[in-house]
Amino acid sequence: MSQPLSVVTGGAGFIGSHLCERLLAEGHRVYCVDNFITGSPANIEHLRDNERFTLIEHDVSKPVYVGPDVDNVLHFASPASPVDYLELPIQTLKVGSLGTHNSLGLAKHHGARYLLASTSEVYGDPLVHPQPESYWGNVNPVGPRGVYDEAKRFAEAMVMAYHRIHGLDTRIVRIFNTYGPRMRLRDGRVVPNFIRQALSGRPMTVYGDGSQTRSFCYIDDLVEGVWRLLNSSETDPVNLGNPREMTVLEFARVIRSLTGSRSEIEFQSLPVDDPKTRQPDITRATGLLDWEPRVDLEAGLEKTIRYFADLVGDQRPDQGL
Numbered sequence: 001m002s003q004p005l006s007v008v009t010g011g012a013g014f015i016g017s018h019l020c021e022r023l024l025a026e027g028h029r030v031y032c033v034d035n036f037i038t039g040s041p042a043n044i045e046h047l048r049d050n051e052r053f054t055l056i057e058h059d060v061s062k063p064v065y066v067g068p069d070v071d072n073v074l075h076f077a078s079p080a081s082p083v084d085y086l087e088l089p090i091q092t093l094k095v096g097s098l099g100t101h102n103s104l105g106l107a108k109h110h111g112a113r114y115l116l117a118s119t120s121e122v123y124g125d126p127l128v129h130p131q132p133e134s135y136w137g138n139v140n141p142v143g144p145r146g147v148y149d150e151a152k153r154f155a156e157a158m159v160m161a162y163h164r165i166h167g168l169d170t171r172i173v174r175i176f177n178t179y180g181p182r183m184r185l186r187d188g189r190v191v192p193n194f195i196r197q198a199l200s201g202r203p204m205t206v207y208g209d210g211s212q213t214r215s216f217c218y219i220d221d222l223v224e225g226v227w228r229l230l231n232s233s234e235t236d237p238v239n240l241g242n243p244r245e246m247t248v249l250e251f252a253r254v255i256r257s258l259t260g261s262r263s264e265i266e267f268q269s270l271p272v273d274d275p276k277t278r279q280p281d282i283t284r285a286t287g288l289l290d291w292e293p294r295v296d297l298e299a300g301l302e303k304t305i306r307y308f309a310d311l312v313g314d315q316r317p318d319q320g321l
């Protein structure tokens with residue numbers, strides 16, 4: 001197999017575009033399937049000249065057919081920011097259910113390896129801390145976040161059914177909060193929000209009292225873990241994330257300090273069902289994949305701040321940033 005063919009759904013998104021880049025660097029041909037619902041052509045612009053890269057503009061919630069033999073299907077398509085999936089609840093449910101079914105069908109047709117991008121949200125508002133893969137979670141199915149959480153839980157169940165019934169060679173990665181260049185400036189997630197607000201001198205919007213915790217993983221570490229998982233033989237779910245945990249209020253202060261901003265902190269209401277704590281237990285990833293994050297928070301944030309500073313340019317609050 002000289003040049004494996006990998007299909008990446010959601011390849012024009014934040015994580016998907018970095019993954020396409022890595023697969024190309026490893027010598028793969030890459031078919032990027034995306035409908036740009038939350039992604040952007042700009043994220044893959046630099047890949048378009050590569051003759052091993054092909055863009056297929058397509059909604060993966062509809063059946064997807066690819067001509068030549070496919071070796072890997074990596075299903076990353078899904079709105080991922082809470083703001084996005086609250087605005088796109090039905091599309092989110094469809095891409096997690098129908099999109100997963102269609103991409104599994106593609107993998108089955110070609111006898112390809114399949115990797116699902118799942119999420120720490122399968123643990124919901126966790127009652128076990130930190131979260132190991134053995135924890136079944138605490139999810140409100142009828143709350144606003146349920147559209148994302150339950151779609152991903154369904155997707156995991158579907159992947160395991162294809163594995164057990166059809167013998168498909170599958171992988172499930174449970175991704176914890178990941179950040180870096182190519183996140184959308186206005187996707188509403190905490191990293192772009194705080195950096196945009198800090199760079200423009202606007203108030204930094206901390207939801208609730210900011211005591212809820214998250215653990216932030218830099219994109220390069222995440223992609224390395226996904227690559228190792230793809231090349232492993234592990235078919236049970238594997239957490240990938242950075243175990244360094246902090247409160248959202250502490251996180252706001254770190255970004256304010258790294259940007260040299262004098263933005264005030266503005267407390268706003270906490271979104272419904274916002275998880276109170278989140279920290280990955282990465283014992284399995286470390287043991288199975290010999291993986292652990294290498295980029296520390298400050299170094300990763302510096303790179304991300306530089307990316308957003310270029311986007312923000314010299315706009316100031318009075319210019320509507």
Ligand code: NAD
Nearest residue numbers: 010012013014015035036037038039059060077078080178
């Ligand atoms: P993103 O919004 O930047 O990327 C998602 C991509 O999927 C976009 O390019 C979007 O246009 C595409 N897409 C959505 N629905 C589609 C459809 N029906 N057909 C084709 N393309 C479609 O988000 P991201 O942060 O890069 O997340 C990528 C994947 O990783 C998602 O599956 C998400 O659930 C998962 N994940 C991300 C994080 C994180 O912290 N970034 C955490 C957990 C899980």
Ligand code: UDP
Nearest residue numbers: 082188189190191193205206207212248274
């Ligand atoms: N958050 C915040 N201010 C913002 C955006 C998010 O305080 O402007 C909080 C949010 O309530 C959550 C955490 O930051 O507790 C992470 O939010 P994000 O939307 O990045 O993703 P989540 O981890 O909730 O999926």
